Amino acid sequence: MASYQSLGPIKEHRYKEKHVGGVTLKDVESHLWVTEFAAFLKKSGKLPIPKWTDIVKTATFKELPPKEQDWYYIRTAAVLRRIYLRQGVGCGALRKIYGGRINRGSAPHHHKDASASILRSSMKGLEAMKLVAKHPDGGRMITSAGRRDADRIASQVMAAHVASASVIDAQDEAEE
Numbered sequence: 001m002a003s004y005q006s007l008g009p010i011k012e013h014r015y016k017e018k019h020v021g022g023v024t025l026k027d028v029e030s031h032l033w034v035t036e037f038a039a040f041l042k043k044s045g046k047l048p049i050p051k052w053t054d055i056v057k058t059a060t061f062k063e064l065p066p067k068e069q070d071w072y073y074i075r076t077a078a079v080l081r082r083i084y085l086r087q088g089v090g091c092g093a094l095r096k097i098y099g100g101r102i103n104r105g106s107a108p109h110h111h112k113d114a115s116a117s118i119l120r121s122s123m124k125g126l127e128a129m130k131l132v133a134k135h136p137d138g139g140r141m142i143t144s145a146g147r148r149d150a151d152r153i154a155s156q157v158m159a160a161h162v163a164s165a166s167v168i169d170a171q172d173e174a175e176e
Helices: 030-044 071-085 091-097 116-128 144-175
Strands: 100-102 110-112 132-134 140-142
Touching (some): 030 071, 030 144, 071 091, 071 116, 071 144, 116 132, 140 144
Antiparallel strands (some): 100 110, 132 140
16 A cells, blocks of 8 residues: 555545545545536536537636636536535535636726536536436535545546556656
């Protein structure tokens, strides 16, 4: 088993030698999990992609649309992560989370919310895939299938990173 210091971006304080209960989404770094889950969404082919994804901006304060072709999958994976971490989050809260500062020239910056249309369509797509459902108190909550898929991808990310960390440890020991 790799030492705690060689785990790199994995959250060492949460990882234990004998991990009771398996690896969850909270145990891995967010950017690693989001990119892997976005690849899972793209590979599955079940996420409905709107026609306007190639021309839309992600917020009113942005000047250009996203440069990446897979940006919609990445945003949808990030939305699922937010719903996993905080049940009952709705479109308004997600708009604030994904919002940012608007450049007003020499005037002070102000916060502007992100596009609600993108967030609504990604949540509807996740609902169509049965990964999230409507929360009784409003917003969305993750389903058991969504939790299962998220934790499965998290365990794959953890296993891949632990394996690469042990390869690096072996190379370091061989050099000494």
